[in-house]
Amino acid sequence: MKNFALIGAAGYIAPRHMRAIKDTGNILASAYDINDSVGIIDSLSPDSEFFTEFERFQEHAFRLKRDPTTALDYVAICSPNYLHHAHIVAALRMGCDVICEKPLVPSCEILNELSRVEQETGKRVFNILQLRHHTAILDLKEKVAKEQVERKYEVELTYITSRGKWYMESWKGDPRKSFGVATNIGVHFYDMLHFVFGKLERNVVHFANEHKAAGYLEYEKAKVRWFLSIDANDLPVSVKGKKSTYRSITVNGDEMEFSEGFTDLHTTSYQEILAGRGYGIEDARHCVETVEVIRASKVMPAVNGEGHPALVSLVQ
Template sequence: MKKFAIIGASGYIAPRHMKAIKDTGNKLVSAYDINDSVGIIDSISPDSEFFTDFERFQEHAFRLKRNVSTALDYVSICSPNYLHHAHITAGLRLGCDVICEKPLVPTSELLDELLLVESETGNKLFNILQLRHHQAILNLKKKVASESNPHKYEVDLTYITSRGKWYMESWKGDPRKSFGVATNIGVHFYDMLHFIFGKLQKNVVHYTSEHKAAGYLEYEKARVRWFLSIDANDLPLSVKGKKPTYRSITVNNEELEFSEGFTDLHTISYEEILANRGYGIEDARHCVETVETIRASKISVAANGENHPFLKSLNL
């Protein structure tokens, strides 16, 4: 039984990590968050310590470290994006392996810094890249890899996840903390595209605002038009007023159905990490570089065939 701590225990994604810890037969020993809405701990590990001050959390972890029978094995990071780097390095320096949500960090330079901390501490950092474990994604990857006549697939990625006014008042609405909508809600899709279609060859941004972004990515085996939004007004008429979220990926005009099968992906990720088959820093580099380029890019006029269909609705 491995002993875990969680940083960011009251966040949206933290319950999936807590469930994964429990489902893999391990124990949540300690948790930290500046907010105290963490009642879910009662149903997972009611004996877990909980702190709202990072200094007290860290000191408790150092005390546990004195004895091999109590020392933490893993620290799971579910905190806001801009705190990942600091929390990852703290976990590594506590003598623990670290499991962190996406994006690990905003830049490739900080990835290199994390490699240094790994080498200094001898501990490992793992990234949750859960879509790589989704069966529909694995099936498509296998199909693409088996093509005897290689060609570039035509892909449209559309993800609209409606968010209320609270979003812009939270850290997620602050680009200094979330790194913008393309990074915050898109980074796992960019990782998925690289996982299936290979290295990125072209990265163009056609539109960006605090609520939505669109562009074009060309991979070794795919041409991808993408559109991401948190604005409910962008929802297609077929789902508007019925569902708050619209997720669509078409490959050569055929819909890739992967709306189901998400429930246990974090648990599968934990199982792989615990079996020493987890995804590390270099696995995450491609998607970090992709969003880093998107944030730094100037807006370009969409070339013929590279514009996402939803761009028309923006009256560009």
């Protein structure tokens, strides 16, 4: 059994990490969050220590380090995006390997800094890139690898995840902290596209505001029109009133709706990391670079059929 700590225990995604720690037969020894709404711990790890001040959390970790049986092995990080870098570095210097939520960090420059700290500490950073474990995505990757096609695949990616008014009042609605909607909800989709279709060759942004974004990505094996939104009004008619989230990939006109199958992907990610097959800094570099370019890009008009169909109804 490995000893885990969790940073960001009150966050939306934290329960999936708590469940993954438990389901892989490990121990959540301590947790930290500035907020104390962490009652979920009672059902998953009632004996875990909990702190609302980072200094006390860190001091506790250093005390645990004195005894090999209690020393922390991993720190899982579910904190707001802009704090990932600082929390990763702190955990590495505490002598722990790190499992961090997406986006790992906002830029390739910071990835390089993390690589340096890895070398200094001898510890590793792993990113949760859960779509690489989704059965439908693995099947698509296998199909693309086997097929010999002369023309690139025509791909349409649509991801709509409804968020209420609270979203813009939280850190997620502040682009200085979340790095914007394309990074916050899209980074693992860009990783998935690279995972399936190869190296990115073009990156164009057609629309971007605080609620949604659209653009065009061209990979070695695919031309991708993408649209991301947190606006419930963008949900397809077939979904409205039934589901709050819609994920769809269309490949050469064939739709692969993959809204289901996400429940256990964090546990699968943990199993792979613990087995020595986790995705590290270099695995995350491609999607980090993709969103870094998207954030810096000027919005351009869609040409030559490169625009996602949703663009027709969007007003800048």
